[in-house]
Amino acid sequence: MSLHTLKRVQTLPVTIQAAWDFFSSPLNLSVITPPEMKFRVLSKFKPGDKIFKNMLIDYRVNPLFGIPMLWQTKITEVDAPYFFVDEQLKGPYAYWHHEHRFREVSGGTEMTDLVQWRVPFGWAGDVVNELVVRKRVEAIFNFREKKLNQLYAEPQFASSNHR
Numbered sequence: 001m002s003l004h005t006l007k008r009v010q011t012l013p014v015t016i017q018a019a020w021d022f023f024s025s026p027l028n029l030s031v032i033t034p035p036e037m038k039f040r041v042l043s044k045f046k047p048g049d050k051i052f053k054n055m056l057i058d059y060r061v062n063p064l065f066g067i068p069m070l071w072q073t074k075i076t077e078v079d080a081p082y083f084f085v086d087e088q089l090k091g092p093y094a095y096w097h098h099e100h101r102f103r104e105v106s107g108g109t110e111m112t113d114l115v116q117w118r119v120p121f122g123w124a125g126d127v128v129n130e131l132v133v134r135k136r137v138e139a140i141f142n143f144r145e146k147k148l149n150q151l152y153a154e155p156q157f158a159s160s161n162h163r
Contacts, residue, residue: 001094001118002126004134008113008141011105013152019102019109020081024050026057031151034143038062042070051075051084063092064136094118094125113141 012019022028026045033039042058051057055075062068071091078084081102088096095118103110119125119133 001120001122002129003095004117004119004129004137006113006115006134006137006141008145009110010145010148011108011110012148013108016081016102016104016109019111021050023100023102023111024080024084026051026055029059032144032147033061034140036062037140038068051078053078056089057086061091064132094120115141 014022025047026041026043026049027047030039030041038061040060042060043056053075057073057075059071059073060068061071063071069092072089073086073091073096074089076085076087083102084100086098086100095116097116099112099114101112101114103112115137117133117137119129121128
């Protein structure tokens with residue numbers, strides 16, 4: 001089974017604290033996930049709840065072909081407001097490790113996502129990854145980038161979070 005990697009870098013026109021406040025809320029993940037994935041947080045969180053080390057988050061998601069799956073991640077590392085890691089405990093991947101990094105830059109905050117994953121089923125999973133899974137992961141992060149650009153272009157969102 002091969003380890004696959006995707007890295008994305010995006011600059012957001014907000015302070016590092018505002019970026020952290022958005023991304024450290026488990027409830028905001030559904031906002032930046034493509035609607036066709038029918039992503040739903042099952043864990044009971046309230047607005048304002050923030051991630052912490054060893055937090056477990058349960059989701060229902062339709063990652064491929066409209067098939068619903070349960071997905072559980074664990075927050076394994078947190079260094080607010082600069083860094084956190086989520087790892088899949090249960091879900092569609094044999095391995096999933098997602099690093100979220102935030103760094104102040106001129107004009108806002110640079111956000112870097114580094115995702116590493118393995119698809120189950122050995123060499124057959126690697127074939128499925130090349131045919132379907134990699135494209136799907138890329139599409140999710142393409143949607144996320146566009147959605148964040150839209151959100152931060154909205155006056156009420158930008159004005160409450162802008163530098």
